[in-house]
Structure formats: structure tokens, C-alpha cells
Amino acid sequence: MKRRKFFGKAATLLISSGLLAGMWKKARAKTPEGYDPSLHYYGMGIQIDKCIGCGSCVEACKNENSVPREPFYFRTWVERYTIGKDGGAVVQNIDARLAVSRDIISEKEIIRSFFVPKLCNQCDNPPCVQVCPVGATFMTEDGVILVDSERCIGCRYCIQACPYGARYIHPDTMTADKCTFCYHRLTREMLPACVEVCPTQARIFGDIRSKASPLARFKRMNKLHVLKPSLNTEPKVSYSELDGEVR
């Protein structure tokens, strides 16, 4: 009798824990019918010497993805580096509202200057995905890091974990938000908005595994570097002509 009771209880426990486990779901991206994510693995190349700092990419991104207009919510932004003869570097956001005039180096003292477009690096070893307590931030099969805004609890741990400052809390949804490589466009065979509008083709987008594509050519023709390699985040955004001052 005792034994039967025990087995009865054990069965109840098993079933109930099974039910609980059944509620455990992985977050997934919504893709249109006919799109097969297993056929792709996306990456981006950025040619620093081609960037003229026009800011079209930032504007296009804000429009395409309804990013708040304030000067502190960016999925992509452009930094202006001015390096003085004494080695000192001044960095500014090209958004005029953020450019602080007091930091400017006088023209004669400048030794080199360039623009660096920044965005989520879509890391292959993403710290944000690692730390998200509820699995709301995840990597798609085609290599893009997304946030499921229906699941995100707004704890902001991912923002702390991102070494690139690529994330923010969207003030309307109160969930984490970031560059998605315009995933909704990719799955419809379109380029990310920033790539599409860049007048100098400083941004090159494509499949990392493709053998003949603008991205493959970019990788063949340039010496490449990624941001903060020592953190082992394995970015899928790589830069050519990247200066040592850029962090």
C-alpha cells in the first residue's frame, strides 16, 4: 500500500514536471513562407576609407525600424575620429546634437581623421544571448541576434553585457532593442536599409559562406579586423582599414 502510494506520488510529480517542461519554449524569429534560414549565414563588411560621414545610414535605420528620434537611441551610428599630432584622439558622434564643440582639435594639429560606422556586431559568441535570463535574446539559424519583445522582461542584463553599446531599452516597449540587420528585409531578399542607402558602398552585406559575392570580394581584397577581438565575441561585422584608436 505504501509502495503504491509512493509510486502514485512519483507519477504525479513526473507528469507535473513534464507539463512544466512543456511550457519551456525557445524564442523564434518570424519568417515569411518559403524562406529557408539554413541556406544563409549573414555578415557585414565596412570599408572605413569609403565612409564620408553623411549619416544616411543612421537616418535610414531610424526610419526603417521606427527607432526613437532622440540622439541616444541608435541601432547604428557613425563616429568621427580626429587624431592629433600628439597622438590624442577626439571621438564624436556625427549627430550634430551630440557633437560637443569643446573637444575639437585645431586644424593644424590634426594628423589623420576618419569615420567609423558602428552597429551590433552580430557576434558568433554573443555575451547578450548568454546572459539573457529568459532566452528572449537569441541567435537565428542564419546568424542574426534578435530580441523577442514579447518575452523580454526588461532586466537590461544584455545591455550591461554588450561590449559595443549596441543595445538600448526602447522607451515605448520597455524592452531591449538593437540592430537586426533589418531581418524583416533579409527574409524578403532585400538588403539592410543602411547598406541600401550608403552612397559610397562603405557597407557591404552578404552571406559569409558565399564564394562569389561583394562580401566575399571585400574579404579577399582587404586586411580585416573586428572590434575588441580580445573579448572573443567573434563579430560577424568586420572592418577594413580599422585604426588602432577605434574601440
Added chain:
Amino acid sequence: MINPISDQLVELLSQVTGYIYPNEIEVHWSILIVVYPYLTGLVAGAFILASLVKVFNVKELQSVYKLSLLTALAFLLIAPLPLLLHLGHPLRSYEIFLNPNFSSAMAMFGFVYAWYLMVVLLLELWFTYRRDLIVWSESERFPMKWIHRAIALFSTDISERAVNFDKKVVKAITIIGIPSAFLLHGYVGFIFGSIKANPWWSSVLMPIVFLFSAIVSGIALVITLYMIILPFKGEKIDMKCLDRMASFLFYAVIVDFSLELLDFIHRLYESEESIRILSELVMNKLFISLGIIQVLLGMLLPLGLMISIKLFKFEEELRKLLYFVSVILIQLGIFATRWNVVIGGQMFSKSFRGLTTYKMEITGLEGLLMTLLLLVLPLVILAILFKIFPPWKESVPDTGPTLVTGRG
């Protein structure tokens, strides 16, 4: 339409020095996240003080055993509140239990917390008080009688065998409890220490520093409560007990201080890429909260006071006064420690090129008033717990069974 959050952030733009990534203007973990590790630290520290009695048989501390246990419980009950209030979507917090991401340190929160509350604190409390509850309920009237009977889960067995069993269980739970208390607060340290993106946090020492500062703050809190409550009840402070607690506190402060000093020297000596911005952070943004409050007032001064107590045989009243001043200063210092870790870690840019500012709200969900409320709430709960589990009431002598017979 401009969002009110954005509105506040616009003000901060002019206070940024150097360059920060544009999304970094917002300090994401506010004062509430300062309160969270502070509260859990008090829990772990108070519990470890309680375990000294049971596991290491420190007899002088017997009279604060129950006080420490109840203090730990009262603060643990409130500890998750600041986290919950801080979430962008508090109503989704259950996801952390239903859909935990096992690679996330934060996802383990639910499990560590539940383990500590259910398995360690509540069980230990129940077995500690079970016999008392039964005995008390015998001579009480409604409603206390029923409250005590219900909390004892209507058990009635106070035979010697049962009481001995209780004692054994308490000891066993305490032995599990010590590593659990280490786990609870070490884990909070790990949440910060494992963020490689942030050089101010990323340190293998972080869980250990958290742990020892937890022990320091927990013991200091129990001493404070003990020194405030006893005179109010018109009872005399047991100097042997106080001296002993202060002695443990003294050693804990020394270990804590050495660890933090080691961390500091290590950073300076390694002098990594981030050292310049971190020095700027310490010299500008954290000078008062770290240099003055945490180190000078919160550590060196109390250490000096306690050393002088050990060196010179002061009379009782002066000793009490010095102890009291020390524990209040230490409490202040540990709160500053939490502030410096949590807020300090967010005031420099991960580009290592600039500093931002944190502007605390006064009202509002993450404001100063809420913080004060969260710090007072555990004391209110503690007062209620005192009513239900009087910690000072002497246990009725062990000849109990004659008092209650024929029930069940």
C-alpha cells in the same frame, strides 16, 4: 511626442565628459539594483552569524541566534522586490521560472532564492521554533493560539525524541546553510564579476569580495539591532555576546578590506587598457562615495575604533558607544560599496573615452523614496516576525511533555 524617459535623458547630455557610445547615456541599473545586493548581503551575513552558534558552537552568541535567523528571513523576503520593481515588464517575471536560460547567471536567481528561502531559512526556523510554538500555543488565546498552532503545522509531539530530532535537523540544515549563504551572495557577485564587457566589474574576486562584505554588513546589522532593541525592552546588553560579535566583525572587516585592497593593487599593477578611464572614474565620479565614505568612513575609521577597543581596556559604556558608532559607519560603508560597484560600473563608457552621470529620482518607482521604503520594509517585517516568533522568550525547560499531553 517625446517620451518622459527621453526627456530626462536629454538633460544628461550636457554632463557627459569625453565620448560615450550614444546608447550609454542611460544608467540602466539604478539605485534599486544597489539595494538588491545590499539586502541579500545582509541576509547572508546574518545567517552566517547564526550558523556560528549551531555549527561552531560559539556559546556566547546563543542569545542572538534567533535574532540573526529572523533578521535573515525578514531581509530575504524583501530582497526580490527591488529587482521586480526595476524590470521593464514586472508582470513577465514568471518567465524566469518557466523559461530559464541556463547559461544566464541571472536566470539562476529563482532557484538560488527558492532554495535558500524554502530549504534553508524556513526549515531551520520551523525546526528551531517547533517545540516553542506548541508549548506557547497551549497557554495562549485566539488568535495567537491558532497562528502558532498553524505555523507548527499542527504538530503536537514534544517528546524528548522529537525535540532531539529537531535539534539534529537544525544542525544539519545549518551545515547545508553555510554553503548556501555563500552561494546566495557569491552568486550575486558573479552576476557582476562575469560581465567581461565591463572592466570595473569583470573580476574573479568579485564573488568573494561580495561574500565578505556581506558577512561584514550582516554581522554589523545584527549588532545594531541587538544594541537598539535590548535597551528598549529594558534588558541589559550581554557584553560577552557583544564583544564576541564585534570580534567576528573585526576579522571579517580585515579580510574584506584586504581583498578589496588586493583587487585595487592588482588593477593598478596590471594597468590594462581600461586603467585610465577607471582612474578618472574613481577620482571624479566616485571620489566621495568610494574614497571618503567606503574606505575612510566605512572601513578605516571603524577598523581604528575596533583596534583601539582591543588594545585599551575601555569601560563598558564607552565600549558600547564605540561599537555602535563602528557598526553604523560600517553599514554606511557597505551601502557605499554596493553603490560604487553598481552605479560606478555604469558611469564610464565601454569605449573607455568618457564618463556619464547618474541622476537619481526622488519620487518614482526607482527613486530615493522607494529606496528608503525598501530599506525600512524589512524592519517592519522583522517587527511582525518578533511578534510571531519572540526571539527573546526563554525556551520552556525540556521537561515539556507534562505540559501537553493527550492531544493529537
